[in-house]
Amino acid sequence: MDQIRSLYANVKDNLLLDPSHGNKENKNSQNVANGKQHSTHQQERKRSPGRGQQQSKAKQKHEADKKQPFRPKHRDLEAALKAVIVSDLRAHLWAVNENFKQNHLMALKAITSFLNENLRVDVADPTFSNKSLSYPYDVLPQDLKELIDDTITNAGDQNVQYFYDLTLSNLTGDMNKNLPHLGHSVLLQAMAISNPQICVNNLARNAILRNSFQNRSNIGLSLLWALGQGGFHDPSVGLKVWQDIMVPVIELKTYSKYVYEYVHKILHQNPSAKLDISSSDFLTILSSLTTQNKSNRDLSVLLEDASKLLVERYVLSAPKTSSTFTTLFKNIQFIAKPELIYFGLILCLTEDPECWTAWRGLYKKNIQQTTDLLSFIESTSSKSASKLLGDRLFHQFLDDIQHINTELGESRKKIDGLKGSVAVLQQVQDKVASKKSKAAKSAKSSRTGATTVCCSFLLATFLLFGLTGGLIGFDTYRAGGKFENSHTGQLLKQAGLLPTVQDAWTCSLKYSARGFKWAEEHVPVYYEKTKTTVGPYVEFSIDFSKILWNGAKKGFGNVKLLVEQKTPVVVEFVEKYAPGLPKKIGDFACSTWTTVSTFTVNTYNQSCEFFKTKVFVGQLSPESLGKAFNSTQQAAAQYYSWFHEQVDFYAKAK
Template sequence: MSSGQWEVVGKNKKSQNGKVKTIKEDEKKPTRNGPKPEDVAPPTKSYYAGMEIDDPKANGKKASKNKKKAEPPKPKPPKTIEGAFEAIDATELANIITTNKIRFSNAPLVWLKEVANFLNSKTQIEVEDPTFSTQDPLYPLSVLPAEIKSSLETVLSDAGKANAQLFFDVTLTALANDMSRGQLVNGHRLLLQMLALEYPEFCVASLQKSASLRNSYQNRPPIGLSLLWAFGQGGFSDFSVGLKAWQELFLPIIELKNYSKYVVGYLSQLLDRHAKMDATVSQEQLLAMFDMVNSKKGLSKDMSSDLMKQLSKYKDIYFNKSGAKLQVTFNQIIKKLPNQYLSGSNLDPYNRVLVESLVDCLQRDDSCNATWRQLFHRCPKQSATLLDYIDSNWAQISPKLKQKSLKMSVTQYKEISVETLKGKKKDETVVKTNKICQDILDRMTSTRRFPWLWASFILLLGIAGLIAYDVSTVNGNFPKSATGRLLNDLGILEQSQRAWQKSLSASARGYLWLETNTPIYYAQAAEIAKPYGQLSRDAFTVGLKKAGILYGNIKDYVVEKTPVVVATIEHYVPGLVDSVVGYTTMGYEVVKKYSVEYYQFTSEYLKTKVFVGEWAPEVLQNKTQSALNVTRFHVSSYFYWLRTQVDVYSAIP
């Protein structure tokens, strides 16, 4: 350092003879500023694995452009679930399933979880509507490619039903947890849907646990709706499962604003899908549904109206498969109506469905009229509501009901109303229902009665017309007619002619008078005789009712005692009943056989021996038609002539 030169510190390079090699001047230049750029810069070309690679920095823009051209274009991510399904490699899925089956041969749940993770990773699509309300009810399974669907069905089947059910419960929880963490769960949705459609009972196997899971997330609508969607998938395969899920898991939260639309919409889908299939509803389910729907009062007007429409569909399914024994159903439903008279706008949608159900009972089981009459004293105002509905919708309802039974019921109810009106306090309901009953009876009472008076008068005119026709055949010369010759032989021809002219004149004027005044007097006579006719009809109705009760009692007695009698006979004379039944059956078969044979023989004989030639059916038909045409022509001519004669003779003083 004393010489002002930099010295190299370290080992000196020695020559072969051990002397120190001196450093040249150019090697002693200071290195205070570090090495030169060219000393540390990488070469323009390098070699890697035997391949020559251009350096981007050295080649500049040209190298950058060449590298961009060499990269393949990146595929665009799918924007829909359908596109994501189409992009899944079926071979890759099959390899994952096979690998996991080999590695975890005794752990089917691991296979299924790996499949769920794979599907979630391949379907990273944001779902705005977790219930897919605008899609097919079986969406997204309905758009899944067949090859992928087959692989998933195989792995679910290989896992076994017990493991599949456990996986279903686990996946429900995973669906909620992953959504709460902001993850996409389309794979979970797909597998839950497949399991629910294959094993519908999974959806209602753990109702308490499902309800608890729903309650935990009901304040987060996307998660809550996703859970409801999963619970309801089994209903599209099994109506009873869907109905139970709706009643236990959907209906309790129908009053929540974010859920009411989907709850009602799911019930509509369920009923529409199964209405034309083998869906059945028991009486207990119907009554329970009425009670559950009536307990939900917090719905908006539109939602309440839609729910009542679904309730009407539900009761139609019950009545379409209920059979003909509906007395108990009628008894239970009429008691659900409020104990007050409802009419017109006072009949809300729920009570309207109840009244429609009562009409369905009366239509399908006529014995419900007897049950209804027994309830008049206990349910008078409910019965008044039903009568008012029948009267207000008479054109639609009357063809469905048996007029005779309905008339009996209305008549009896009117009698009860009249008894109530006799009291000091006249209830307005009783007054109104009495008018309704009378209106219904007037509708059912036929206004076309046989006109006996007119018939008698026309008969007399007919006789007179025949005599007049007899006279006209001899050009009006009465003495030469058959009637005139008869009277001449009797010695009363002259008196008969005068009487004949007088009778024709009086009859013609009387006919014209009656034609004008009879309707007036007939109406007055009908009004006077109406109470007596009503009394007669009531007496006949009561007698008929008593006879029907007597017949029913005798029938029930015979039905009740027949087994006892048969058992007694069998006890004392074993085999007698069977023998009688056997001989009776044999005799019936013999009679049936020979009756058929004789019928065929007789029919063939008549066809080949009797109804031939002039007696052939075609000839007889033509002759009959000709006779009818001639008769019709003569009758028309006669009545025209008779009316002309009436006008002529009415002018004679």
């Protein structure tokens, strides 16, 4: 079937490229109309056999020229693309559509042939490694790009798939014959961008094609480049191409660099796109990434980064994370680098709380795997593991595992890995406790530090304003109570700022007085409204607090009753194994209580006597303190009266 299709395509190519095809019927009609002239030409041809030999030689020369290596017309591919005359291509397509109506394959073939003829450029790197990922598609002239995209869209998926596979074969064939081939590359890339899935629909056939030309590195790399274009727009497609087409040649020196870089690029490209691969494909690809011979350090770093990124994107793309957790957990031993699986498991635990339930269900049959994972969590310093150590669900899981270990330890059956699990569990719990302690200290110190800074700032502000006000007040007092005669007033007067400062001070007093009068009038009203609105909630809070208090008292009473009931039993039990110990404890408690009570009473009496005889005498006597309090009360009343007079005065000022 492939041979028939190729023959069909070659026949159509000859029809397209033969300039005399459109005029063949006209020439035949002219020869029939002029019979004599036609017979004369035949007689001349018979008389001069050398003319036929000349035509045969010309035809052979034309075929020889066709087989000769093409000569580049442009310095690079971008210059050649800019030189493409799109109007000529449109006219060529119009002629093709007139001769082959509704034949989209012929239209695609015509574009490819046209571009092959116009893009005669020497390309040293068939993978365009120093260019963008979408090169040369992204540098196509806009009208040419639109024409190609429209033709591909109109062709339909089935025709595009057939033409894609055919173009891959033509690409390798033309490169093998050293014929112009860049038109094939442009069309292959455009079709892969339009529908990335076409790159993986015939992987078995394409693998055979790769095997045929893998010893020709330029052809093989061009084939890998063409098949890998869909992966830059759909990473799932790229991973399948990488595994089935590229991994078999990854050990070959001419291919390894491109294969390593390709998988790294497709995983970094489109980070929001989800991976649509099965768990078996994922494990196969991850195994390929972790088992390669990493002789080159730079390339090995690419593979390590790609492996971690693959695990992360697979976990985040999973429709049900708990199922992914189970799959990864059961396949730890099948991956050369289990740290990558541990990373994926930790990511699952932080993403979905159901994973804790899944892990708890897997524990009894996978004790060693759990021990290894807990040991990794305890020893690693990654952000995800640190986040896990502070997770409440992780602490609960550790308690559950400890309880299960206790049950398993009490059973007579020997369980492999149980001792190691208990030891590692204790280490993890110690680290969790240490982390909690450090977090509490850090939080306390941060709160204390923030409070200290805030209080220091407020205190410094009040001291500054107070000191400034005191100095200005003292300066005004020395000047006889007139601010303009003080040193501060004279300085402001010389600077021309005294009227402005006085106006600002008067204005501030005026608006402050009005604000005080407004608050004095309206704050009680708003307070009553707030009290009415919030009152029921406050009452509910009080009632709820009473209920809690009553519950606490009831609980305390129950505990007290339980202690009273169990005390004789405990005393009897202790007396049985340690005769005389309860009596000694009781005597010690009574003597301790007597000593503490006596010390407290004596200390209180001595303190009272000290304050009576040493402190509250002289100026600190009750009589003196009473007089000072009365004087302070009178001064406060006078100040309050003066303050209201000032407020009324400035509130009425305009």
